Amino acid sequence: MTATIQLKGVSKFFGNIIALKDISFEAHKGEVTALLGDNGAGKSTLIKCLSGVHTPDEGEILIEGKPVKFGSPRQAAAAGIGTVYQDLALQPLMSVSRNFFLGREISKGLFLDLNKMSEVTRQEMAKLGIDVADPNQPIGTLSGGQRQTLAIARAIYFGAKVLILDEPTSALGQKQQLEVLRTVNEVRNRNDIAIIFITHNDLHARLIGDRFTFLNRGRILADGTKSEIDPDNLRNLMAGGAELAELEAELKN
Amino acid sequence: MEDERLRKVGALQTFVSRPELGSVFGLAIIVITFMTLTSISGTFSAMWTNPIGIQAWVELAAFVGILGIGASLLMIAGEFDLSMGANIALAGHSFALLLLFGVPVVPAIFLTFVELAILGYIIGSIVVRTGLPSFIVTLGFWFASRGFAVFLSQTLVNQSRLSVKTQLKPPAGGGEDPTLIDNIFAFDKAFGLPFDAEVYYFVILVIITAFMLHRTRYGNWIYAAGGDAQAARAVGVPVNRVKISLFMVSTCLACLLGILTVMTSGASDPKAGDFRELHAIAAAVIGGCALMGGYGSVIGAVLGALIFAIASRGINFVPFIDNNLFRVMLGFLVLGAALLNQFLRNRVLRG
Ligand SMILES: Nc1ncnc2c1ncn2[C@@H]1O[C@H](COP(=O)(O)OP(=O)(O)OP(=O)(O)O)[C@@H](O)[C@H]1O
Numbered sequence: 001m002t003a004t005i006q007l008k009g010v011s012k013f014f015g016n017i018i019a020l021k022d023i024s025f026e027a028h029k030g031e032v033t034a035l036l037g038d039n040g041a042g043k044s045t046l047i048k049c050l051s052g053v054h055t056p057d058e059g060e061i062l063i064e065g066k067p068v069k070f071g072s073p074r075q076a077a078a079a080g081i082g083t084v085y086q087d088l089a090l091q092p093l094m095s096v097s098r099n100f101f102l103g104r105e106i107s108k109g110l111f112l113d114l115n116k117m118s119e120v121t122r123q124e125m126a127k128l129g130i131d132v133a134d135p136n137q138p139i140g141t142l143s144g145g146q147r148q149t150l151a152i153a154r155a156i157y158f159g160a161k162v163l164i165l166d167e168p169t170s171a172l173g174q175k176q177q178l179e180v181l182r183t184v185n186e187v188r189n190r191n192d193i194a195i196i197f198i199t200h201n202d203l204h205a206r207l208i209g210d211r212f213t214f215l216n217r218g219r220i221l222a223d224g225t226k227s228e229i230d231p232d233n234l235r236n237l238m239a240g241g242a243e244l245a246e247l248e249a250e251l252k253n
Numbered sequence: 254m255e256d257e258r259l260r261k262v263g264a265l266q267t268f269v270s271r272p273e274l275g276s277v278f279g280l281a282i283i284v285i286t287f288m289t290l291t292s293i294s295g296t297f298s299a300m301w302t303n304p305i306g307i308q309a310w311v312e313l314a315a316f317v318g319i320l321g322i323g324a325s326l327l328m329i330a331g332e333f334d335l336s337m338g339a340n341i342a343l344a345g346h347s348f349a350l351l352l353l354f355g356v357p358v359v360p361a362i363f364l365t366f367v368e369l370a371i372l373g374y375i376i377g378s379i380v381v382r383t384g385l386p387s388f389i390v391t392l393g394f395w396f397a398s399r400g401f402a403v404f405l406s407q408t409l410v411n412q413s414r415l416s417v418k419t420q421l422k423p424p425a426g427g428g429e430d431p432t433l434i435d436n437i438f439a440f441d442k443a444f445g446l447p448f449d450a451e452v453y454y455f456v457i458l459v460i461i462t463a464f465m466l467h468r469t470r471y472g473n474w475i476y477a478a479g480g481d482a483q484a485a486r487a488v489g490v491p492v493n494r495v496k497i498s499l500f501m502v503s504t505c506l507a508c509l510l511g512i513l514t515v516m517t518s519g520a521s522d523p524k525a526g527d528f529r530e531l532h533a534i535a536a537a538v539i540g541g542c543a544l545m546g547g548y549g550s551v552i553g554a555v556l557g558a559l560i561f562a563i564a565s566r567g568i569n570f571v572p573f574i575d576n577n578l579f580r581v582m583l584g585f586l587v588l589g590a591a592l593l594n595q596f597l598r599n600r601v602l603r604g
C-alpha cells in the first residue's frame with residue numbers, strides 16, 4: 001500500500017543549525033503515526049515542512065506516491081494537509097458554527113446560510129462523538145477538549161487526508177486529554193485519514209499510536225510499528241534514550 | 254455519550270450574552286431619569302411630546318449615531334478612528350470649495366466622497382502596514398484633516414468659514430436646480446418629513462450595517478479581525494483588506510455628515526464635527542463594543558447614541574442641574590457602561 005504521505009531524505013537548515021537531517025518517514029490512512037522526541041528535536045520543524053510553512057532544503061515529500069512542493073500553507077491545505085496547531089486558530093467570542101466555517105462561510109445569495117452552517121457543524125461534531133446542543137453558543141462555552149475536537153472536525157470537513165496534531169493534549173487537564181484521544185480514535189476509525197500525532201507523553205503515544213518515529217537533534221533515532229517497539233523501550237526512548245544511558249554511565253564513574 | 258453532552262443554553266442566557274444588553278438597561282435608566290427630572294421642572298411635554306423638543310435629541314442621536322456606526326464597526330475589528338470629527342470638517346470644506354469654484358452639486362458630492370474614501374484607504378494602509386496602533390495613526394489625522402481643510406480654504410479663498418448659500422440656490426435663468434438635488438440628497442423638510450436628513454440616513458444605514466455585520470461573511474470577518482487576527486489569517490480571512498475597508502467606511506460616514514451639514518446650514522464651518530469622534534466612541538462603548546475588539550454590535554451603538562443625545566439635550570430641559578454636572582454624569586455613564594459590558598462579556602467567555 002502506498003503511504004498517504006511520505007518523506008524521503010528531508011533536511012532543513014536554519015543558517016548553520018541543522019533542524020532536520022535526512023528524515024524519511026511515512027504515514028498511512030487509518031493509522032496514527034506518533035512523532036516523538038525531546039524539546040528542540042525538530043518535531044515542529046518537520047510538521048511545518050509538511051504543512052507548507054517551511055520548504056525543505058533537501059529531499060522530497062510525496063502524497064499518495066506523487067511528489068509535491070508546497071509554497072504556502074494554503075497550497076498544503078488544498079493538497080489535503082490539515083494542521084491543527086496548539087492555539088487552534090479559534091475566535092473565543094464567536095459562535096461554534098461561525099468558528100467552524102470562518103473563512104469558508106456558506107452563503108445563500110448575499111447572506112450567510114446560518115441554518116446550514118449550524119446543521120453541518122452539529123453533524124460533523126457528532127461524527128467525532130460530541131453532541132453540540134446549540135451551535136450558536138459562543139465557543140467559550142466549550143471545554144478545551146471539545147475545542148480541539150472542533151478544530152479537528154473543521155480540518156476533516158474541509159478535506160484533510162492527512163491530519164497533523166501538534167501536541168494536542170499538552171495544554172489540557174487529564175480528563176480533557178482523554179477526550180482528545182477519543183476524538184483521535186474516532187478519526188482513525190474512519191479509515192480514510194492519516195494522522196500524525198505529536199506528543200511528549202509516552203502513555204498517550206502508546207495508547208493511540210500505531211507507528212512511532214523518534215527524533216533526536218534533527219535525526220531519526222528510532223522508528224517502528226507498535227509490534228516492533230516494546231513499551232519499556234518506548235519509555236526509555238521518550239526519556240532521552242541514549243543520553244540517559246550516557247548519564248547513567250557518567251554517574252557510575 | 255451522555256457525559257459529553259453540552260448543557261442546553263436557555264433563551265434567557267442567550268439574551269444575556271447579547272453585546273447591547275448593557276445599553277438596553279442604560280437607555281431605560283436615562284429615559285426614566287429624564288422623564289422624572291423634566292416632570293419636576295415642568296418641561297416634560299417640551300422634551301417628550303413637542304416636535305421641536307423631540308427633534309432636538311433625535312437629530313443629535315442620528316448625527317452621533319452615524320459616526321457611531323463607523324466607530325463600532327472599527328472597534329469590533331480592533332481599531333479606532335479619532336479623525337472622524339476632523340474628517341467631517343475636511344469633507345464639508347472640500348465640498349464647499351468645489352461649489353465655490355463652480356463645480357455643480359452632484360459632481361461635487363461625488364468628488365468629495367472619492368477624496369474621503371482615498372483618505373480612508375491611506376489611513377487604513379498606514380495602520381496595517383506599519384503596525385502602529387490606529388489610535389496613534391488617527392491622532393495624527395485628527396490634527397492633519399482639520400488643519401488641511403482650513404489651510405486649503407484660507408489659501409484658495411482667504412476664508413476659514415465658507416458660505417455657499419448662493420451656490421445652493423436655484424439659478425435665475427433656469428437650468429439644473431441644485432436645491433432639488435439638495436432635497437433628494439439631504440431629504441430636508443421638502444418631503445414634509447419632520448426630521449433632518451441625518452435621521453433617515455441613520456435609520457437606513459443602521460439596518461444595512463446591522464444585516465451586514467450579523468448575516469454576511471464580511472461581517473463575520475470583521476469580528477474575526479478584531480477577535481484574533483492571527484487565527485483569522487490562519488483560516489484565510491483577508492484581515493488587512495477588512496480593516497482598510499472599514500477605515501474607508503469611517504471616512505465616508507464622516508463625508509456624509511460633512512456634506513449634509515453644509516447642505517442644511519448653507520455653510521462649512523472649520524469647527525464642524527469637533528469632538529464628535531469622542532461622542533461616537535462613547536456611544537460605541539456604551540453600546541457594548543469591546544476596546545480590544547471582537548465583540549460588539551451596531552445596534553448597541555444606536556442605543557449608545559440615543560443615551561448620549563437624551564442626556565446631552567435633556568439637560569437643557571432641566572434648569573436646576575448645572576450643565577457642567579452633565580459632563581460629570583456622562584463620564585460616569587461611559588465608565589459604568591464599560592464596567593457592566595465587561596462583566597457581561599466575561600460571562601460569555603466563561604459560558
Ligand atoms: N525559524 C527558525 N530559525 C532558526 N532556528 C529554528 C527555527 N525553527 C526551529 N529552529 C531550531 O530548530 C530546532 C528544532 O526545533 P523544533 O521547534 O522543530 O523542535 P521541537 O521538536 O518541536 O521541540 P518542542 O518539543 O520544544 O516543541 C531547534 O534547535 C530550534 O531552535
Ligand SMILES: [Mg+2]
Nearest residue numbers: 043044045166
Ligand atoms: Mg514543537
